Amino acid sequence: MATTQVLKSEWTKIKSVQSTVWTLGLSAVVTIALGVLISLLAKNEFKKLSTEDKLTFDPTFVSFAGMSLGQLAMIVFGVLVVSNEYNTGMIRMSLAAVPQRGTFLFSKVTVASALALLVGMATSFISFxxxxxxxxxxxxxxxxxxxxxxxxxxxxxxxxxxxxSMGVAAMLRGPTLALGILMPFFFLLAPILGNVSATKKVGQYLPDQAGSKIMQVVPPLNGDVPYGPWGGLLIMALWAAAALLGGYVLLKKRDA
Known part of the structure; x- marks a missing residue:
């Protein structure tokens, strides 16, 4: 099957599964709504801030406050895109139709990432x-x-x-296990490691901690991060590449 046909097939799969479409929409709504609410609260509380907090107040970053929760839905989207076929048993038919497993995974990731990028960009601009x-x-x-x-x-x-999330789901196949790892990682482990002084130097290289630097305009006064905004995004991109590579290697080695 030609790559263009595989891409069209993956697009059809994604849009035909309502749960994946809804999670994308939920990601946008939650991010925007929470960002608006926190921006309004920040304006009302600004006069009560300390001098240091006023100096480091970042109006741009404040408007993205909703992404901390909105990314939850984006994680679910990434997991469902890959794991739905394992849940339904359709993965066998898909791999029979597209035996080149690299083409199969690349097409799925390309289509889903393009959708995530479209929704993510729209969400980011509207939130701002x-x-x-x-x-x-x-x-x-x-x-x-x-x-x-x-x-x-x-x-x-x-x-x-x-x-x-797609890379982790490709490695683990099942949505329960993938979400059971991703949710604690992003919402418990990463914040703890990133904010505890003993582990801060390790935590700053975790994907969300590093990637979020791209959204900051006003750096913290005592910030000692050894990379800039684009460097942080590059670190996050390397995490994504590693996850997808791991997913590809396991997909190629094992049975459906």
Whole structure:
């Protein structure tokens, strides 16, 4: 089967499964809504902040506060895209139709990543503009130094979250096990390692901790991170590449 036909097939699979479409929509809604709410709260509480907090106040990053929760739905999307076929047993038919397993996985990841990128970019731009509207006099402009980079980076961040999830799902096959690892990793392990002084140097190289730097415009006063915004995104991209490579290697070696 030609690569273009495989791509069309993967697009048909994704759009025909309502759960994957809904999770993408939920990711956007949660991210935008929470970002608007936190931006409004930040404006109302700004006068109560300490001098140091006022100096490091980042209106752009505040509008992306919803991504911490919105990425949960993006993780579910990435897992479902890969694991649905294992759940239904369709994976056998898919691999029989496309015996080149690299082409099969590449096509699935390409289509799903393109969708994640489209939704992620739209979500990032909408979150920014609505968040700045809530911030009033504290707002940043899209033309300010570093702001456009941060907004575009927000969309790339969400896409890489989905790609990492797809790679892990390809390695583990089952959605329960994949989500059982990804959820604690992103919502428990990474924040703990990234905020505890004894493990902070390790935590800053975890994918979400490193990748989120792309969305920051105003760096912390005492920040000692050894990489910049694009360096952090590169670290996250390497995590995604490693996850997808692991998924490909295991898919190639084992039976469906």
């Amino acid at each position: 503009f609505l968040g700045q509207a809530m911030l009033g006099d504290l707002k940043a402009s899209i033309g300010d130094p570093g702001v456009l980079r941060a907004v575009i980076g927000g969309g790339l961040y969400m896409t890489l979250i989905a790609m990492i």
